[in-house]
Amino acid sequence: MRTSSTIRTGRTVNRAGNGTARKTTRAAAFLAAGALALSLTACGGDDDGGGDKGQGDGGKETAATVTLPQLDGESLEVAAVWTGAEQKNFEKVLDEFEKRTGAQVTFVPAQDPIINFLGSKVAGGAPPDVAMLPQPGAIKQAVEKGWAKPLGAEATKELAENYTQGWQDIGKVDGKQYGVYYKAANKSLIWYNAQVFENAGASEPKTWDELLTTAQTVYDSGVTPFSVGGAEGWTLTDWFENVYLSQAGPEKYDQLARHEIKWTDPSVKEALTTLAEIWGKKDYVAGGASGALQTDFPASVTQTFTGGDQPKAGMVYEGDFAQVNIGETEAKVGTDAKVFPFPAVGDAAPVVSGGDAAVILQDSEAAQALATWLASPDAAAIHAKLGGYLSPNKNLDASAYPNDVQRKIAEALVAAGDDFRFDMSDQAPQAFGGTPGKGEWKALQDFLKNPKDVAGAQQRLEADAAAAYGN
Amino acid sequence: MASATAAGSSGPAAPQAPKSRRSVTGTRKAVAALFLLPALVLLGALVVYPIGYSLIRSFYDQSGDSFAGFDNYRALFTDDGIRTALKNNVIWVVFAPTVATALGLIFAVLTERVRWGTAFKLVVFMPMAISMLAAGIIFRLVYDQDPDKGVANAVWVGVHDTFAESSAFPKAHPGRESPLEPAGGGAFITKEPVSAGQTVVLPLVGVAPDLMPDGAEKAAAARPEDGKITGTTWQDFTRGKGVGQLNGVDAAELGYAGMKIEAVKDGEVVASTKASGDGTFSLPAAADGALLRLPADNFAEPYNGLSWLGPSLVTPAIIGSYVWMWAGFAMVLIAAGLAGVPRELLEAARVDGANEWQVFRRVTVPLLAPVLAVVVVTLMINVLKVFDLVFIIAPGSSQDDANVLALELYRKGFASDQPGIASAIAVFLLLLVIPVMWFNVRRLRREVRR
Numbered sequence: 001m002r003t004s005s006t007i008r009t010g011r012t013v014n015r016a017g018n019g020t021a022r023k024t025t026r027a028a029a030f031l032a033a034g035a036l037a038l039s040l041t042a043c044g045g046d047d048d049g050g051g052d053k054g055q056g057d058g059g060k061e062t063a064a065t066v067t068l069p070q071l072d073g074e075s076l077e078v079a080a081v082w083t084g085a086e087q088k089n090f091e092k093v094l095d096e097f098e099k100r101t102g103a104q105v106t107f108v109p110a111q112d113p114i115i116n117f118l119g120s121k122v123a124g125g126a127p128p129d130v131a132m133l134p135q136p137g138a139i140k141q142a143v144e145k146g147w148a149k150p151l152g153a154e155a156t157k158e159l160a161e162n163y164t165q166g167w168q169d170i171g172k173v174d175g176k177q178y179g180v181y182y183k184a185a186n187k188s189l190i191w192y193n194a195q196v197f198e199n200a201g202a203s204e205p206k207t208w209d210e211l212l213t214t215a216q217t218v219y220d221s222g223v224t225p226f227s228v229g230g231a232e233g234w235t236l237t238d239w240f241e242n243v244y245l246s247q248a249g250p251e252k253y254d255q256l257a258r259h260e261i262k263w264t265d266p267s268v269k270e271a272l273t274t275l276a277e278i279w280g281k282k283d284y285v286a287g288g289a290s291g292a293l294q295t296d297f298p299a300s301v302t303q304t305f306t307g308g309d310q311p312k313a314g315m316v317y318e319g320d321f322a323q324v325n326i327g328e329t330e331a332k333v334g335t336d337a338k339v340f341p342f343p344a345v346g347d348a349a350p351v352v353s354g355g356d357a358a359v360i361l362q363d364s365e366a367a368q369a370l371a372t373w374l375a376s377p378d379a380a381a382i383h384a385k386l387g388g389y390l391s392p393n394k395n396l397d398a399s400a401y402p403n404d405v406q407r408k409i410a411e412a413l414v415a416a417g418d419d420f421r422f423d424m425s426d427q428a429p430q431a432f433g434g435t436p437g438k439g440e441w442k443a444l445q446d447f448l449k450n451p452k453d454v455a456g457a458q459q460r461l462e463a464d465a466a467a468a469y470g471n
Numbered sequence: 472m473a474s475a476t477a478a479g480s481s482g483p484a485a486p487q488a489p490k491s492r493r494s495v496t497g498t499r500k501a502v503a504a505l506f507l508l509p510a511l512v513l514l515g516a517l518v519v520y521p522i523g524y525s526l527i528r529s530f531y532d533q534s535g536d537s538f539a540g541f542d543n544y545r546a547l548f549t550d551d552g553i554r555t556a557l558k559n560n561v562i563w564v565v566f567a568p569t570v571a572t573a574l575g576l577i578f579a580v581l582t583e584r585v586r587w588g589t590a591f592k593l594v595v596f597m598p599m600a601i602s603m604l605a606a607g608i609i610f611r612l613v614y615d616q617d618p619d620k621g622v623a624n625a626v627w628v629g630v631h632d633t634f635a636e637s638s639a640f641p642k643a644h645p646g647r648e649s650p651l652e653p654a655g656g657g658a659f660i661t662k663e664p665v666s667a668g669q670t671v672v673l674p675l676v677g678v679a680p681d682l683m684p685d686g687a688e689k690a691a692a693a694r695p696e697d698g699k700i701t702g703t704t705w706q707d708f709t710r711g712k713g714v715g716q717l718n719g720v721d722a723a724e725l726g727y728a729g730m731k732i733e734a735v736k737d738g739e740v741v742a743s744t745k746a747s748g749d750g751t752f753s754l755p756a757a758a759d760g761a762l763l764r765l766p767a768d769n770f771a772e773p774y775n776g777l778s779w780l781g782p783s784l785v786t787p788a789i790i791g792s793y794v795w796m797w798a799g800f801a802m803v804l805i806a807a808g809l810a811g812v813p814r815e816l817l818e819a820a821r822v823d824g825a826n827e828w829q830v831f832r833r834v835t836v837p838l839l840a841p842v843l844a845v846v847v848v849t850l851m852i853n854v855l856k857v858f859d860l861v862f863i864i865a866p867g868s869s870q871d872d873a874n875v876l877a878l879e880l881y882r883k884g885f886a887s888d889q890p891g892i893a894s895a896i897a898v899f900l901l902l903l904v905i906p907v908m909w910f911n912v913r914r915l916r917r918e919v920r921r
Contacts, residue, residue: 116885199679201713220646220708222679231866283642283677287616290778293868294616310679431887437870438552438887445868 064100065395066158066376072102074366079108079118080132080356089386096382097373103366113430115141118361122147129367132356133179135426135434136170139359143173149363151177155371162375166418167392171357179357182374183383184392186413187319187352187423188242188342191326193304194335196223196314204340208243211343212277215284218314226278227313228285229300230292230448233441237425237433239317240444241352244271245421246345257424259469263461272447272454274345280451286313289449298325305331317342319354320390320409334405341412351416354423355392384410432468439464522901529894543895552882553896556874559786560903563793563857563875568850571794572843575801579809580831582802592806596799603796607863610792614779614864623788624776631774638771639684639729646676646707646714657767660735667759670695671702674718675727675765678706686728688748690720698756704730704765705750726750731769734758780865782872789864789873793857801846808842809835844914851907855900876900 082090087107094105108128110117115138121127127147133139142148151159156177159168163181171179190211197203197214200221205211215225229235245253248267255261256268278284285292286303295303301322303312306329316322323333331337341349358374360367373379380391384400390410401407413420425433425440432439443464447457532539547553578595582588598606615621618628645651645659651673654660665671670693683706690705705726707714715721726749734742734754742758754763779788812835820830836843858877865873876896884893 113886116888119888199710201711217713219642220676220714221710222642222677222682222708224642231868233867283644287775290781291616291775294778294780294866296866309681435882435886436867437874438882441867442871 065378066372068097068101068369068373069365070102071366071369074102074364075104075106076130076364076366076370077106077108077128078130078132078358078370079110079114079121079128081110081112081114081134082132083109086388089383089389092386093374093379093382096379097370100373101366101369103369105370113434114138115430118142118147119145122361127361129362129364130358130360130370132182133359134354134356136179136357136422137427137429139171139179139357140173142359142361143176143178147361148173148178149360149367151180151360151371152368155180155368155375158372158375162377162393162395164392164394164414164418166420170422179359180371180375181355181357181392182379183356184390184413185319185321185354186390186409187238187354188350189319189322189339189409190315190317190342191301191304191322191337191339192315193311193313193331194338195309196221196311197338199223199309200314202314204338205343206349207343208246208274208277208345215278215315219283223310223314224283224286224312225314226285227295227300227304227316228279228292228448229295229297229316229318230289230445231294231296233436233445234425234434235297235300235318236444236448237440238319238352238423240271240275241421241424242317242342242350243274243345244268244424245352246342246348246350247271247274249346250419250421253421253424257421257427259428259465259471263465264458268458268461269454271345272457275447276451276454279448285448289451292448293445298328301325302329305329305337320406321388323405324388334403339405339409351412351420352423353392353413353416353420354426428465429468432465439468525894525897525901528890529898530891532891533889535890539891543891544899546892547895547899550892552871552874553876553879555871556876556879559873559875560855562786563790563854564851567790567793567797567854567857568847570790571797571850572801572805572846574794574798575803575805575846576836576839576843578798578802579805580835582806583809592799592802595802598796599799601796603859604863606792606796607860610789610795610860611780611864613792614788616776616778616780618776621776621779623779628774628776631776635774638769640675640678640727640769641772642677643675643706643727643770644677646674646717648717649674650718651675651765654764657770658764659770660764661762664760664762665700665702665734665758667698667700667756668695669700671700671763672718672720673702673704673730673732673763673765674707675704676706676708676714678727680706680710680725683725684728686748687725687750688728689722690724690726691749691751692720693751693753696753700734700754700756700758700763702752702763703750704732704746704752731766733764733766734761735764736761740764780869782869785865785869785873789860792864793854793860797850797853801850804846805839805842808839812838841914845911848907848911848914852904852911855904855907876903 078094080087080090087109091107094107097103098105110131114131114133118127118131122145131142133142139148159171159177159180167181167184168177171177171181192204196218200218200223202214202217202221205214218225228239241253244256244267247270248256252261252265252267256263256265261267279289286300287295292300297318301316301318302325304314304316305311305326326333326337342352343349358371360371375393377393377395377397380393380396381400383389384391384396385402387402387406390406390413392413394414398407398411401410427433428440433441435441440461443457443460446460447453450456528535529543530539530541531537532542578592582591585591601609612620613622614624616624618624645653650661650663651659652662659675661671661673690703693701693703695701703720703726705720705724707718707721707724709715709721709723712721712723715724727746728748728750730746730750730752732744732746732752732754733740734757741761742754744752744754746752777784779785816834816838817830820834825833856877857875858881861870861873861875861878862881870878877900880893880896880900883889883896
């Protein structure tokens with residue numbers, strides 16, 4: 001469940017249109033190059049091996065590119081919802097900060113939704129100094145409640161040096177910089193079982209129509225094309241967001257995210273109808289609709305990469321973090337498990353992204369220094385080497401990533417420049433976009449169960465959205 | 472249970488309070504107060520204050536700043552989610568305690584007569600030693616849809632498959648530009664009628680090579696024969712190469728061994744046959760002018776069991792796991808009560824000619840009635856606040872259908888940030904528990920008096 005709100009985010013490539021046409025084209029070219037490279041990637045990246053090596057020379061070799069004050073005797077608390085390896089890797093980054101400044105940093109494990117966790121901490125009078133907030137909506141909420149403190153001059157400067165305008169802007173509230181997007185996710189990827197594609201003679205699709213052809217070929221070869229983890233609902237909103245962003249375009253995407261257009265809009269109808277071309281086709285989804293609704297996200301990934309020539313499904317859609325679950329199977333990322341970018345439904349392929357932003361809750365020199373540190377390429381490099389991490393930091397050397405797949409995903413993300421869009425359901429009020437069995441999650445689950453009822457799904461979505469946005 | 476006994480013990484304490492005024496034991500009021508203080512402080516801080524604050528909070532809006540009157544309570548009875556929760560709570564309160572008590576009674580009475588009774592009791596009681604959380608995780612697995620993982624479906628599918636066999640080609644379907652079309656009900660039929668002396672191709676796709684029946688051989692093109700209809704039915708898909716020659720037999724393609732083929736004229740089957748190992752078949756002249764149909768039983772999907780955690784079965788399934796845990800508890804209490812039943816009464820009934828069922832029904836159960844009441848009431852209180860099992864077992868997609876009040880309280884309070892409504896639910900739950908508790912307190916008092 002944690003994955004749902006922390007890692008989900010989306011980035012989107014803009015269509016050419018206004019004055020940024022040139023940049024967009026370049027971004028598209030980059031993406032295409034990235035896609036090509038992705039498909040050619042055959043050498044397996046071994047997360048563990050790379051990680052171990054990285055750890056050794058992480059802090060020592062890199063010359064410091066960021067200046068931090070001496071903070072001997074200061075102590076800081078950082079709250080995030082990360083656990084396990086994710087937490088351990090992040091603590092390595094904090095260790096390096098301790099080493100450079102002399103401050104003491106404690107990691108405070110939080111629960112989802114973190115904003116409610118912080119609420120109880122603030123009410124108790126002891127908020128952590130810095131918290132990692134996953135959604136722009138949560139940052140806004142923290143600012144409105146007066147918990148979040150704006151970034152100081154140094155942190156803002158470090159951020160401006162290393163981040164594109166788009167990544168800076170989503171950390172802003174009312175023009176003031178509050179968040180440092182330390183961690184990113186690329187949620188426009190489809191992972192596939194290379195053996196299944198080879199058996200079927202299928203190829204990586206670039207457009208939605210090609211995706212349908214590929215799916216039919218995989219189906220004809222005797223394997224169910226898609227695995228959908230519908231038990232939780234957030235995977236379904238991500239599916240929708242990619243289709244919608246590519247089909248309706250970024251402007252509409254932004255409007256829908258702010259609920260300025262209704263969910264009964266024709267563009268939503270079109271997107272749902274397009275989705276139904278996969279969700280509604282008999283035998284296209286592993287286990288059928290009812291089976292998919294009982295498959296949680298980890299199972300939806302593992303069932304695609306286990307079972308030899310006869311896995312439960314050939315493809316599974318989700319972000320880069322699906323690698324963690326692929327790691328639980330025998331399949332190797334890069335050889336057995338390959339990936340292609342979400343195909344273009346409309347003019348351009350979507351790039352939906354997500355991420356976690358560091359936000360200061362108790363202003364102090366040390367907290368500001370930590371925010372500066374997290375905005376620096378040095379911090380990103382340490383974390384990147386440990387694997388399972390993507391940075392939106394454009395000055396991070398891509399060679400820091402432990403394997404090719406991860407490197408290509410990261411490059412695609414940075415190459416998208418400002419033409420990315422943040423996960424829509426993460427921008428929505430939590431009651432609509434982030435609650436199991438409620439709002440958008442539930443409406444799309446019902447739609448997966450009955451993909452013929454597009455109008456009914458739209459009405460449910462609109463009714464829930466109206467209640468949650470209060471308009 | 473804890474709340475019931477706490478309330479019960481404070482009951483008898485109340486009438487004693489006035490006595491201490493004029494010191495039967497010579498204690499002064501101040502000293503008595505001093506001794507009571509720690510308990511009062513603890514009770515006040517941990518019980519009275521939270522209840523009082525919940526009550527107050529339930530009258531304020533989401534942010535807690537402005538008074539909302541009864542709005543939160545109105546939401547309680549208009550919100551669909553809460554209504555489902557309420558309905559499910561009723562189902563829980565009616566079924567879970569009665570089933571658990573009934574099972575406990577049966578176990579208790581039976582184990583009394585078995586030599587290994589104690590061992591059996593130990594086993595039945597064992598689930599009580601597991602936390603609700605762990606039990607939830609266990610049953611999430613038990614009810615897993617996949618028969619390879621979920622025990623419940625493994626048994627169900629096993630039983631089902633002994634009576635109905637699954638077919639060889641569950642996912643086979645016509646490919647591109649196929650001479651076949653769906654005939655409804657899962658069968659496929661040729662678009663054109665066939666004539667004698669002609670060869671027919673019936674290509675399908677969608678069966679993986681490893682899942683072909685054992686007898687499947689390389690498909691062969693049929694030779695025309697006079698007065699007969701011959702043809703081939705095969706998997707028109709080569710691994711790694713796709714369809715190859717469309718609707719034509721390629722070298723590495725396999726025949727559908729054992730595929731049933733029917734010749735249909737005006738809705739009646741005039742001839743039928745089965746394909747041999749290489750997919751070839753032949754039909755007599757009677758089939759001349761008929762349409763060839765591949766009947767649906769060739770393609771029957773393997774039975775996948777029940778979706779235990781789907782919308783309709785999820786609540787009974789979770790109640791099942793609750794009964795698994797608590798039947799042991801009921802059994803132990805009832806067995807203790809049973810030990811106190813005078814043997815003479817049972818003997819007397821038997822001497823009077825009652826059979827075992829009559830003894831059980833007319834003597835044992837009435838004598839056990841007080842104990843049964845305790846068990847049922849205790850379980851009712853326990854069931855009203857059930858949360859963990861539902862939270863863990865129900866997958867997100869059916870959590871709405873499995874919802875109960877305590878879970879809705881949590882979801883409203885901690886997931887959708889509606890502390891006002893959550894407090895209202897808490898107060899409502901308290902109101903529901905009070906009659907049951909009152910019953911328990913009264914009964915306990917009577918017992919003390921006795």
